[in-house]
Amino acid sequence: MLERFAGRIMLQSGWRRALTAFLAGAFAVLALPPFDFFAAMFVSFPVLVWLLDGASPDPDRGFLGRCRPSFACGWWFGFGYFVAGLWWLGAALLVEADSFAWAIPLAVLGLPALLAIFFGLGTTLARAIWSDGFGRIAALAFGLTIAEWLRSFAFTGFPWNTIGYGAMPVPLAMQSVTVVGLIGVTLLAIVVFSVPALVATRRGLFQGLSCASVIVAAHLGFGAYELSQAASDAAGANAAIVRIVQPSIPQEMKWSAAERDAIFNAHLELTNRPPEVEGAVPSLIVWPETSVPYILTEAPRALGAIAEALDDGQHLAAGAVRVDDSRPAAGTRYYNSITVIGDGGEITAAADKVHLVPFGEYLPFEDFLTSLGLSAIAETPQGFSAAAERTLLDIGETITALPLICYEAIFPLDLAAIESPPDIILNVTNDAWYGATPGPYQHFRQAQIRALETRTPMVRAANNGISAVTDSYGRIVDGLALNAVGVIDAPIPERVVPNWNRTERMRNLWLLIGMILFVAIVSRASFNTQ
Structure with a gap:
């Protein structure tokens, strides 16, 4: 049944494909505050994987034409994610509605449309090293992580609702950010959230489940260890x-x-x-x-x-x-x-x-x-x-x-x-x-x-x-x-004196990015020889 569902998503075209990507992105926002329903991303990211499976480039088109299907998948997904996650910006413009109400469409739709470009670039990069099995999960994690990294500083930066926040609903699940930073948690989260896509296509399922299990165990295990080392009362006896x-x-x-x-x-x-x-x-x-x-x-x-x-x-x-x-x-x-x-x-x-x-x-x-x-x-x-x-x-x-x-x-x-x-x-x-x-x-x-x-x-x-x-x-x-x-x-x-400073966190992040890129490239090379 899941295989048929995935197949139908892969074969969608036109407005149906765009709507599916938009709704998948919007649904992912339920993982963010105040909902903290992180399971929503276990639905959204597999849908994005299947959409990218069906975003095959037309070899007869030029470079931009070949990139268009994968860019559109990411852009519509991002547009849904940012509209659903940032619609409340319009409320600020209603405070002085006489002067600024005209700008509500720019805040509620225009800004998400611009931010979605980063996701479009991320999925385009991912599709360039796409393969089958777990390799395509690695490709998506690499592409979207680079996109989120760029969004954190490009054009003054706007890293609001970075994907990794969806994996950190409680302090137990937050501690890993001290090791790899927010962008590193984002990479690991995309891998874990995307692995259910392999259940439908079967190929790479063992590798995907094994990798996701290790990440989740390490993420929560490290959180439990860190909190066990923390004093129950974090303030000293003479605290101000x-x-x-x-x-x-x-x-x-x-x-x-x-x-x-x-x-x-x-x-x-x-x-x-x-x-x-x-x-x-x-x-x-x-x-x-x-x-x-x-x-x-x-x-x-x-x-x-x-x-x-x-x-x-x-x-x-x-x-x-x-x-x-x-x-x-x-x-x-x-x-x-x-x-x-x-x-x-x-x-x-x-x-x-x-x-x-x-x-x-x-x-x-x-x-x-x-x-x-x-x-x-x-x-x-x-x-x-x-x-x-x-x-x-x-x-x-x-x-x-x-x-x-x-x-x-x-x-x-x-x-x-x-x-x-x-x-x-x-x-x-x-x-x-x-x-x-x-x-x-x-x-x-x-x-x-x-x-x-x-x-x-x-x-x-x-x-x-x-x-x-x-x-x-x-x-x-x-x-x-x-x-x-x-x-x-x-x-x-x-x-508390941190175990890792910013330089070490950045080193760990780029090590993770290098590892996931290596997996994606090796999978791509293997896929091309089949």
Whole structure:
């Protein structure tokens, strides 16, 4: 029965083939947060394998014509994957519908169409070394892994919902990322998820099942071992206490001049709440991204109010807009920042966002697009400017933090530029743009993996959630649900020295890629001699 089903998929053509690929890609999104139904990919990837089995090139066509069938399979699969996984981006444009509703089709369909090109290139590369049996599974894993690697940095990068996240629903299944990185987990996941395709065609089934069994056993076994080595309580006896403030301010109110005082007071009220555990006084308080509705250097009363809210020795790390007008020739520049404020109301440190959101915080090709009447969604006259480099934040005398603002937390490469290991990753964000959609859940999972990759605990403050403290193993110490209003008082977990640094993880990744490419090429050579 499965053989007939696979055969029917292989023989599909025209719109039926495109629709099947689109639906298979969309179904794979169920493996991602908030669903975490990883079994969905055991359906989607075999369908993609069978579609590629039937994507034979026409030898009478030119190079591009021969690539077209395999590219189309990957593109339609990717289009379905990204439409189903990113449709919630349209919610951000409804916040100011009068100005930006026209762009909803570009966000919901246009961006997925562009991202799907990477999958199309990946399946084209895979089909170039396609064979039968397990060799074609290796070819697909190689092609799509290269595509996902390129997507992580090309054109500023957008590695949102990388395939490997579908294989990491719980901390037990996350630990392998410390050895081979997110892209390495992606390669292994594609192999495992694609192996059921061999059940229909039989050839290479033993090799495929054996390989998948070894990968799954190693993946989960390593996770179990690592967690068994972790202390049940990841914080030391003298751990500093952090308070995370989650006010859940609706996005339509965030930049309202009439609501500024109410918004600021809401943050202060949560800051002033008594400790959840008697005697456990927070030494660090964290407010979310752009939580301060004023330019702090121009609002001495706000700094005074913050000073009154802080006890001796306490520090506040708050998301705020920073203005730099020190260079008149360059004009006024606005930065999306984290500002550290001491108990006397003085600004002791600040870090600006490095990796800005295209079209959200700045306009690519600004002169041209501005001439067409377009503007960035961010509420500044000229959009935000990017910091020249990422710097660590010194919070008081005891905590060093790596600041990641909003979607900077989705980029593994953004953690590479820091030489000295920080005590914590400090991630502030405002996901209220996206409402009660999968977006905030996906965002949190990716931030969670960043902490685990570097074995560095994460303190995450999100305006409407998901706020949390996670330890170096990706385990949630404490958190607040989406759209909850409240605070978290939690001890800051200790950082764990990782067994593999980034250079070693990259070495392991390319070793994996080389091995899977070798299998694919040998299988292809054997296939051609038959």
